[in-house]
Amino acid sequence: MRLLLLEDDHILNETLHLFLSKEGYKVDTALSIEEAETLTFNNSYDLYLLDINLPQGNGIDLLKSLRYAEDTTPTIFITALTDMNSMSEGFKLGAIDYIKKPFDPQELLIRIAAKFSTCTLTYKHLEFDPKSQIIRSEGAIIDLGNVQLKIFEKLLSQCGSVIKKEELYECLEHISDTALRVAITKIKQKLDIDIKNIRGKGYILEKL
Template identity: 35%
Template sequence: MRVLLVEDDHAIVRALTDLLEGEGFTVRSCATQDGACAALAAEDFDIALLDVTLAQGNGFAVCAAAREAAPEMPVIFLTASDDEFSTVAGLDLGAADYIAKPFRARELLSRIRAALRTRASGVQELVAGNLSLNPSSGQVRKAGRELYLSALEYRLLLFLLQNKGRIITRDQLGDALWEAAGEYVSDNALNVYIRRLREKIEDDPANPVIVTTVRGVGYKVAE
């Protein structure tokens, strides 16, 4: 698997290259927008990891070039933990996922493998009832109408839909949102995120049928 890493922090490039090559990936790194766009035009990649802010250009332009050069290739944005605007903008451009800096190695590897599995399976949309999420475009629709979620709400729904049919513990959700929020997510905060998400995706938020509670354990999206 070939990875395009677009990042201008040399320390991060070295660390990620060592990590990914140790897991069997081949890494091509670029520090600028022009260099990344040239690499996309000349080479084939399986996945791209893009920093938003670059010394020359930005990750958004690289993502647009990636969508043109290889529409099915997943893109993961590397974003500042408090930069929700960049996160939402990246998802709107068709990024498959995002991960906040600083990130944990195992979480990044898990996100990369999940994005590659989604591409390999040919899954275009994640569906639950009349709700759909398109990882390629970042769009969420309910009964054909587009919903507008915050970055945390999107990350929460994506994680739940990717694990459809499984019981997800509150600790697992907390870990997933820790990466998105850049800070510890308390039980009370998790309750708030779940409530806000249900208000947008459920017909009757007081009696949810998409994201249901498994008492004493966590949550589940039914098959």
């Protein structure tokens, strides 16, 4: 999973970055709303961790602007606030959880794991459960081969980002450009989706 952490406290920012990175998460950090906005523009994330109280504004306003831009990334707020109105507004915008300062980093890790252990990824008419590895189209289960499933999961989990061919090769039983092209063609046909080939770079499942 790739996370974006927005926290203006330098020490807490560095502590959480180190802790989450050691647990296997890829973490980009921002100390300001401006930095966070730039990162969300240039990258695709699985989860936002947003502080609410910031010198230039607050994390709720940032999430509101992201939602207006049709960014539906799940969000956990980090806050010292106990204001119920702020919490209510955050949940209306699609926040999946709050964690109140001060907190043990282990608690944040537990909350992230709990929220994503049964998280279903959606794309157009498709629903994918990473835990059960089941793909559904309008309720009907679609059977993909093991190789195709791995490739689809990688593309979907990093939707909007170009995945290098070398990374997709890891999903293949026998590595070759032809085998990769065939697998992706079958995925497109079975799932009725478009996967674009970015010449010389790799493949991308574009954001909707």
